[in-house]
Amino acid sequence: MPRVKVSVIVPVYNTGKYVDECAPSLLGQSLPADEYEVIYVDDGSTDDTLGRLEKLAAAHPNVQVHTRPNSGWPGAPRNLGMRQAKGEYVQFVDHDDLLGPEAVERLYEHAKRNDADVVLGKMSTNMARPRRLFRHTVGAWTIDNDELMQSLTPHKMFRRPFVEEHGLRFPEGPWFLEDMLFVTAAYLKAARISVLAGYPCYYWMKRDDGGNNTRHRFNPRHGFWPNLRTIVRQIKDGTTPSDDIDALQNRLLHRLYHVEILSRTREPEILRENPAEQRQRFEAAREVAREEFPAAVREGLPAVSRLRAELLERGDFDGAVALAERVRDVTARGLVGEPRWEDGCLVADVTLDLLRGDGEPLVLVERDGKWWLDPELLDGVPGTEDGWEVSDPFRRAHAELVVKDRDREDWWYPEGDPEVRLEPLGEGRSRLVVSGRLRLDPERLAGGRSLQRGVHDVWAHVMLLGVDRMVRVTGDGTQGGPAAGPALTGGRLALPYWTKGKGQLALDLDQRLRRLGPDTNGVVSANTARARRSLGLPYMAAAGGAPLPVEVTVSTLTVEAKLAPGADGTARLRLPARLKLPAGRHPVTLPKADTPVAYAVVRDGSLLRLEGPAYQAGTGRRLRDAVADSRQVRRLRRRLGR
Structure with missing residues (x-):
């Protein structure tokens, strides 16, 4: 019988329907069912929770259910779960959260590969801002890296012999911050701590009834x-x-x-x-x-x-x-320059700063060789009449660009770290400015994998002078229109656009909300080149590499075409030579698009040529096509070998 690799421990109390909502994510893991176990510990529920759990256990051999008198807190149930666990590692999950489908397998493999005592899996949440801790996957850290203190919830994987060796236990009964006590103790004792940032392992989500287990208010x-x-x-x-x-x-x-x-x-x-x-x-x-x-x-x-x-x-x-x-009135401002496609990436320059409540920049004032905090910010604050010295303007200052998957609450970090600098404004005043370049690669951003279909919003997190803000990046007054031309990435259309109202930058991948059409610059100018079965799409960018297969619709026929990068970085559409269509001019549309990107001229079941949608054939052209379709003319040409 295979050994148990991971024990997933879930404390529950009056969970009700959330048992059934969480269970599929625990029982549908990619790790074989006989290699992990799910241990539910019921803390004296008074509703139908226990009955729901017993049904799960009856249907799934790798599910255990244990009960105990109510303690009022998750610490005692977690400890009981650890005593029952047989896995090499234990993973704590709250009853109202979810695991990614491959979370247990990926966390276990990462732990074994790095001989880790503790593994932090990437968390996706609508409960808190994204943690820069999860920018990169890490093989081995120790407590010397204080970024670990950004994550003190218990939703991690711990090596069970390590837990037992150091006697790590949660305090029992009503003990606020019980998870923080356990996790900091583990950090201090661990020889190797790993971070798995390339896959959303844990979904820590706000519950619709506000009853989330570990989110007690102060x-x-x-x-x-x-x-x-x-x-x-x-x-x-x-x-x-x-x-x-x-x-x-x-x-x-x-x-x-x-x-x-x-x-x-x-x-x-x-x-x-x-x-x-x-x-x-x-x-x-x-x-x-x-x-x-x-x-x-x-x-x-x-x-x-x-x-x-x-x-x-x-x-x-x-x-x-x-x-x-x-x-409270200080806001962050995120301005983005004109986005463009480069080598398959959406690229734009971004500038971030802080604004006072009156809309003016939050400044530092230089006096007597020292920096002083903006006097307008201190107006009315007792004890600051002589100012407040800023000994180090860059102390703990940082910023990062993040991309949020709007449908899934996943946060991803594009390449590069923005730079914080002091920008003089004149008269001894300066402001802290963050500048950097957004480089969003739809095919690699999600932990080296493609972003999923959906809308992806570009945000920035700013920490300057101890003021912490999240902000959407916006264009220069543009609202509701395209931010750049469409691109083909991985065989899918990527449509950058500005949201309505505030003009914030977003990327619609595979036409989740936006469609390819005239409003997305999806109009091709007249194509004068007469290349057979191939047409340049000058408005569409394409990454380098091998041609990408893409299904297109030619009139009513769905065929597999190729989109290849042209010499100038734009895309070139190539259709099959044979098309089972009647003679004539047929619209060619990409998946989910409403507007044709080309027209296919077909004769005798063969593609004669591709034309751009803006091409207007004159009378002479139509006559020539009609003559070309004449059977007598075709027979004559065959006889002449033309």
């Missing part, structure tokens, strides 16, 4: 602050203290300070919650910050975050509110 009654202290001390115990702001311990603690501490001081929370309740959170965060976090963590924050920390630690709640109100 609640101090579940011991949030004591638990956070426990996690901070675990990291401090596993690393070496240092006054260097870039030392490992301070880099790891940065994430906890930035997310768990400063969230109590910034928008939207501090502006959304009841002020009396938020003051209590503010004071609790202040106490933990002052007692648990080294000064180097605060000193290593970028400018706006460091100001928040200053307001927090001196207890200035009103000042934090005032700053949050100002920063």
Whole structure:
């Protein structure tokens, strides 16, 4: 009997219909069913969840169902699942999430190939912005790479002997941040940590009833602050203290300070919650910050975050509110130059920056040889009357372009990293600008594979001065029209366009929403060349390489044609020599297209020539074609050998 490679552990409680929605993604994995097991642990459900699970187990030999009294939290069920597991690796899944069809097999192979203790699979989600951690597949990291702190949810694969050797367990009962405690402990102990970024392994999606298992909102009654202290001390115990702001311990603690501490001081929370309740959170965060976090963590924050920390630690709640109100209005701007096709890639220059609420650039002011934060941003913030010094404008500054699959919530990273620079604006003022080149390859962007059919939106993530924004990239006032000519990539039409309203850049692959027609520059000018069975399509780009097969419709007949790159990088259409059609001029259309890209002139079942759709045959041409179709003339030509 094959050994069990992976145990998929799923804690459930009053899951109901979501059992049936999640189950197909777990039971339809590409790994053979006898090489992995699915372990459901019911935490004392009071609805029909247990009955649904028992039906699954009866129908699938690799499904186990275990029950336990209600604990109110996923930690105890996960621990029970680990005790029952037989797999070399364990993979945790929440009952309302999904796995990609090849996730278990790919994660296991990546783990074995790299002898990894922990494997992070690419997550697709509508719950959070994309994580730059998943830009590239990684064979072996350790905790020295602090990007790992971007992902502290338990939805990962862990080597079971590694878990047992180090006694890794989730805290049981109502214990807020239980997954963070487990994952940070694993990171600190792991000899090799791998990242699989080329395939969407885990779909972490918002549930329509808002009841997602591990997405409890901040609640101090579940011991949030004591638990956070426990996690901070675990990291401090596993690393070496240092006054260097870039030392490992301070880099790891940065994430906890930035997310768990400063969230109590910034928008939207501090502006959304009841002020009396938020003051209590503010004071609790202040106490933990002052007692648990080294000064180097605060000193290593970028400018706006460091100001928040200053307001927090001196207890200035009103000042934090005032700053949050100002920063809330800061937006990111993403401008893209004229897109074009190069070597099968959609290419465009992109510029990103931050704007104040009044629409003007967020600036730095140079004074006495130092940089100071935009005084307009600080207007009304107590304690900043003399300004706020920016010791390092580039501290933790970065940006990346990302492409979102609108139908599947998958995020992909095109090639290249944009560059952050200071751009002088005159009178001692400068702004931080990010510039780079979008290079979107539809045939390789999805982890080296083709993007799936659908609409793919171009976004940018910007982190400047501690202000974090996601923004769609837009054109220069163009709305609702084509952004570049159509292209053929992998035998499918790729149609770049500007969305209506805001003119944001999107790519429709295989005509999901857009159709090839006059509004997409899909009109071919008159073709004067008389090449047999071949026609240049000057409006369509084509990648280099071998001709690509594509089905076209000639009148009512579907045939396989070829699209080959021409000498100038455009596409050239070639049809078969024989066509079972009556004599005449027949429209040629590409799949799902409404507008002909060419006309095929057919005689005696043979393709005489291809003409562009804008070609207007004159009377002489029509007469010549009619004469050519005369049987007597054809017999005479055959006799003469012409």
